[in-house]
Amino acid sequence: MIDELAHLRPGHRGLADLFHDCLAKDQGAALDALPLDDRAADGPRALALDSMELLSIAGAVSQRFGLDLLGIDDYLLARRRFGDWIDLIIHGREKLAGTVDDGMVFFSSGSTGTPKPVRHHLDDLRAEIDGLIQGMGAPRRILSLVPSHHIYGFIFTILGAARAFPATPSSDHDGDALQRLDLRRQTPAALARQVQAGDWIIAHPGFWRLAAPRLAAMPQAVAISSTAPLDRDVAAQIMASGLIGYEIYGSTETAGLGLRRMDEPSFRLMDGWQRSAGEDEIHRADGRVADVQDHFIWDEDGRFRPDGRRDEAIQVLGINVYPAEIARLLETHPKVSKAAVRLMRPDEGDRLKAFVVPVDDLDPRSAQNLGDDLMHWCAQKLAPAQCPRSFTMGPALPRTGMGKAMDWVI
Template structure:
């Protein structure tokens, strides 16, 4: 056991327990657990010197890297609250989150994806790769409590505007200690993290879990199958979670590479076929595949168990984790209750009350059913959402952006099947002026994260509406 009550205590505990073992491998940079703890404390001093006090928020809008890890844990060690920002977001999307979170600073990595990451007016911008900020402070570690807020992670909803999910240190440490058990993460594992750190899969089931168990983290900023295969072979990677598209890519491109070190696979961002489960565990070296169900508002809620058969792993998302209750309402909506349910949405009591009832049940917006052995099967989404290569895309948010185009009078977006990405967006648009499909898609690419941009646009003279004026999307095809 780590004995840690907070994430900063976990960083220190990992240094005490694992010392000179490798903690982070990022290109030519190799940090031991002791090195990581030293850098984190210096970064905490830098944040304190910049005026970040206990409870202050700082946003990190940067890709997976050693610097992201040091910045995030350094901020928490200074007593701050982490606000991760999706690197696919455009300026308008990111600035909205930075402003609404009340962030005192914004950490970026300029040059990533050939972009300059700007901050909203009045918010200082720190470039993690260029200005030496992370190493500029005197070592510092402020005390925090397990019930103190650790992070605010923004998640979109059907209203189209992302909401900030508030979670404490203690909630995260308890849940991801169990995640380590279920996934079979071990001391000395080498964990290649493709899942972005701005998402709980990469941050909590990745970084936090690795500190709990003493696994080395190998961050990957942009998924490239050849780069992943190279790292697996050279660094003897043992743990490789990701969406099903990752494993499809490995199966297609893995020939001629030594992948024998791979042991643990974890997925759950999209539906997975029984045949893919079989191929992952027979054609690839993985001896354990865990699937699960989670959401930002509660973390990992259910997970498969090592003795579950192929069909159960593929067609369900497993049984509830310890400390969770899962129920299915009369309308099939999945309800979740337990210690890890969020403390609420930032500055939005109305949305919090709509999401969590008086008895503590969180309405997930997903539709499901429970089998005779208590495994959860997700059968659809009450919230109007689809998943693009592992990223949640919310039609209401995309429609809101499209309606800003001067030639768009009405817009409705649905997810359609795609062989590579699982689903992609298709927009049905009633125009008010001249615009082509290519022009509208190009316009959207300048304003939205790539996974949100509709792949197809179909122009209509009108959209099918019900008696209350809502678009009947089941009639769009």
């Protein structure tokens, strides 16, 4: 719901702040009573969703949890308190358990950059996390630095907790209540003070890049990274600190495909996956082929290394972004004639940069003002990972003597 509302209200943090405040104060009852629409004039603080926002979020919740398959999704519009939605989701999941529809939907950016739904059967995801627990050892606690509605976060922080800390009949709440910690609102430096032996730390390369230099003499815990390639020097820092590091290779479309220790050059296929006849194909035992976006180099022992993407996507903050699509969007701005978007060089940063040819010739001050305007304009139209963090102005896009597009220095 937080993620969906962020798309509907760019820059609005009210819902996220409200949820985190209630959870931090253990005010579950307050969340249950929370009105979702804008009709409540008194009582608990309302989210004040208008009719279109409510319809959009209800549709996303229904699709993700499979309520539409049961024909009970209309109840989301009839029952407009947060606790009612939780009860309806639990009811729906109980009805779907053990059926062919017992799955979850996650959303991925396709080749056009448009989010697309991808359904995964829960048996496949449970088998993946069970194999990882068997191979890496069950966690003592799970420290999460990733959102749990993305497939990587879901497998490790939701299913991982459920499989490692199952609820007991005598407990009034899930068995993972004290063993799963959400640290997304803490600094990388704070992580080192909280890690204990046996923990699993679930994070993405952007976080590890910031945290790795601050790690020293760490307890023997497991550091896990996914969503994008991890720089080898960052991986070396993690391993040198005493943490046992692993990288997961996969995507929203495939879930986990490969696993390697951070000091290994290649991934081994996870249980349930096999190499196909094609160089870039992997399939399950039942013949289902993985929808992979990379080329592979295979080692003689059956391990593999990704060797560049097939589409035009690049990874920023662990998210697929499409620079050509962003450049085309910039060219719709009335003051922009041409635009190019690239990933910053390692010495410049790890975000996107843009080169813009203005419609009119600009003096340096006017160019700076246009760059500031474009940064604000992008923030209203794009997700944070898609927004360029540097704008360079010039009379023509950078090209080589042969006329090919080339990089530029910020």
